[in-house]
Amino acid sequence: MPSPSPLQASRNVPALLDAAVRALEAGDLAEARACCERVLYLQPKNVDGLHLQGLVLCAGGESEKGLKLIRRAIAFAPRHAIALNNLGNILKDLGRLDEALASYDKALAVDPTLADAHYNAGNALRALDRPADAVGRYDRALALRPADAAVLVNRGNALGDLGDLGAALESFERAVAVRPNFAEGHYNRGNALAALGRGDEAIASYDRALALEPNHSTALNNRGIALQSAGRLEAALASYTRALALDATDAEALNNLGSLRHDQGRVADAAEAYGRAAELRPDLPGPGSNLLLLRNYTTELSPAEMLAAHRAWARHLAVPALPFPPRRPGRLRIGYVSADFRTHSVAYFFEPLLACHDRDSFEVFCYAAGRKTDATTARLQALAEHWVPIDRLTDVEVAARVRADGIDILVDLGGHTGQSRLAVFAHRAAPIQVTWLGYPNTTGLPTVDYRLTDAVADPPGETDPFHSERLVRLDGGFLCYRPSGAAPDVVPPPVSRNGFVTFGSFNHPAKLSDATVACWARLLAQVPESRLLLKARTFEDASTCDYHRDRFATAGLAPDRLDLVSYIDDPQGHLAAYGRIDVALDPFPYNGTTTTCEALWMGVPVVSLAGDRHAGRVGASLLHRIGLDELVAEDGDGYAALAVALAGDGERLAWLRAGMRDRLRASVLLDETGFARSIEAVYRSFVAA
Structure with missing residues (x-):
């Protein structure tokens, strides 16, 4: 059979180029490459063949070879706007952002109506941390293609980078209006709504994104965060669990799961999640830092081991030190x-x-x-x-x-x-x-x-x-407290109207260590008919309540003697809730700080246990500043004995309560000016050293 003539072969080139494009779009790189090679065999300087073969090579991981072919195509056709745009895309993917931007600009110099090049230039500018310039490029693309949802989403993200969340939300809403089934649009709309504090709407937007793309892991994670912020912990747990089912090595999902368990007071579960996240991504400071915070809730690590753990975390942040300019004169x-x-x-x-x-x-x-x-x-x-x-x-x-x-x-x-x-x-x-x-x-x-x-x-x-x-x-203590102006008046001890003593704590559930639970259950057993009132934001979650009721029941406290109170949004209502407590119990080994000061300001005496580390001695420091060292115990038995004795002395309870605010006002704990002068003297000594 005779070979085709050169004229016939040339007529095959358009068909081969079409076949190469279809194969590339279908992901059949071998077929696309074969078609391009045939074109270039027939016409070695065919610009479209060189351009397409370069794209095929880049798609197959041979970026440098691909770049050479595309540049060769551009050398033959310097005004090939599509090739210049694609060259920019490849350079951007390689992280060569300035070169990419230059290539997009060359494409636009040839064809200012090329919307893709405006859009891609916007993406490069955003990656270069130039969001304002990126918005300008996205706007040019939208002037040419007003209904392009992808451009609208990236424009919204650039506006978000600028902190203009309202404009960002408007851009995302335009995206989902023109393309209702665009999962990425609904996802980013959810992010903007969450940042604006519109949690319920954010959750609905994430749900829409997930209905369209069920395996959108970042939507699952961010939906979980929004649900957790709304107090819907079981739903948040389900969202994080789905994300981890998709990828068990998702460090972000593990960190979020740790945060959820932390909020619930499930310290061991939180530590496991944070630890796995830190192992998977030691370069991320977040999970390791969260784990260090969690370690303060237990005494599993000695003070020396805690120091070693903190130093190990810090080694991941080691950077070269830079010299400082001379100190400026003046203040x-x-x-x-x-x-x-x-x-x-x-x-x-x-x-x-x-x-x-x-x-x-x-x-x-x-x-x-x-x-x-x-x-x-x-x-x-x-x-x-x-x-x-x-x-x-x-x-x-x-x-x-x-x-x-x-x-x-x-x-x-x-x-x-x-x-x-x-x-x-x-x-x-x-x-x-x-x-x-x-x-x-x-x-x-x-x-x-x-x-x-x-x-x-x-x-x-x-x-x-x-x-x-x-x-x-600091001689006067390391804390100075300013009471809330919304605080209601102190009320008499509730035992006077209830006929029974109420112990209480408004501390984070994670502070309810096993030792604390056992001690509190033991001391309540010594005070007949007494009750324990605990208040925390996450007690609005039924599973969290069940978990802590079970813990106290195991320690011997009947569930009907435990009252769990959830978040009270009104500051005055929150402080008024201290009026339901006769004796406040400080958890250990991680004491309260704000909760201790609030209880004292509302007249409630606080019993504390002094531990072997700072976290366990803050209560002792606060009580010392107001002259109530006698409410600090050195061990668990002494702590229980102090609480039981105080509960049984109605006259002392009433006396302490009636005079507590005056005691605080007269103490160094509320001496704002004296505290400021003390801190400032220390600052001066640092500079003089």
Whole structure:
């Protein structure tokens, strides 16, 4: 049979190119490659053949070979806008973002109506952390293709990067309006709604995304977070469980599961989940940091082992130190870093210092790492000379901002708690770095120089060896409390109207250690008809209540003597609930702090046990500041005996309750100005050292 003529062979080229395109779109790379090779055999300089073969090679993992072929095609046809656009896509996938952007711009110089190139340039700009420029490119793409849901979603994400959540939501809603069955649109709409605090709508949006794409693991995770925030813990558990069924190595899902179990007070289960997440992703500080926080709830690790665990975590954050410019003359510049500048335990103790700082000598910067804001945030912001939101900045960017601000002393208020920014301190953002207030243990970071405490919470010589920081003890105590202005009047002891004693605790369920449960059950057995009232946000979840009822029942406390109260949104109502308690019980080995101060302000005496570490001695420190050292025991038996004796002395209960507020007002615990001067003297000593 005679071979086809050159003219006939050339006529086959369009068909071969069409076949190559169909094969590439179908994922049949071998067929696509064979078609391209035939085209290039017939026409070695065929631009479309070179372009397609380059795409095929890149799709098969041979990116450098593919790039050469596409560039060769462009050399033959410099105005081939589609090839220039695809070259940009390949460069972007390789992380060569500046080159990719240049290629997109060349494509658009040839054809300004190429919507794909505008869209892809927007994606490259967003990856380059230029979200405002990205929005501009997405808008150009939408001017050409107004109903492109993918462009609308990425535009929404860029607006979210800019912090404009309202505009981001509007973009996502346009996306699902033009393409109702677009799972990614519903998922991102859910994210925006969740960030705006519209939890129920966010959950509905995640549900729609999952109905369209049941294996969307990030939607499952974020749906779980939204459900957990809404107190729907069983539904959240089901969402995380589904995510882990899809991928048992999903560190994010494991970390979220750990958070859920933590909220429920199931400490062992939480530790297992956090531990697995940390093993899978040791590069992520979150799971390991969460596990360290959890370790404070038990005494499974000795103080020395706790220090070793914190230092091991810190080694993952080791970065080279940079030199500092000379100190600026004038006032000392103090920076405070926290995710909790809102209605939160940290704010109750930070606000007095912020309000009473000597502004003639100190210039105060608040670096706000949290996205949740409320009336407390507004008050703190009004008190701060400089308010710097850092929630959307990387650790490197925050460290650079702190250096640019010329901060002399940078103070961490979070430690190993949620959304803390300890990695900023690992970068040695300031010449002097301090940790205080928010976390009851060492950070483990060699770049944090000092930890503020006191001689009761950390007896000299006893706990110093178990901290990576130098302990600095404040003479008047390391805490200053500002009571809520919403507090109702103190009421008489409820035993006077009930006829029975009510013990109580409003602490997080994770603080209800096995030793605490056993001790409380034992002491209630010694006080006939007494009851135990526990209050926590997660007691609105039935499974959490069942879990803790079973624990107390196993320890010997009948379920009908245990009252579990859930979250009370109204601050006055929350504080009024202390009026139902005769004697407050401090958990151990992780004491209460805000709950202890609230109970005392509402007139309720608190019995505490002094342990062998800071977390277990905060109660002793607080009671010492108000002259009630006699309510601190040294062991479990002494603790139970103190509580039983107090419960049986109605006159003393009434006397303590009636005079408690005056006692607090006269104490150093509420001396805001004195506390501020004490802290400032320490800051001056740091700079002078």
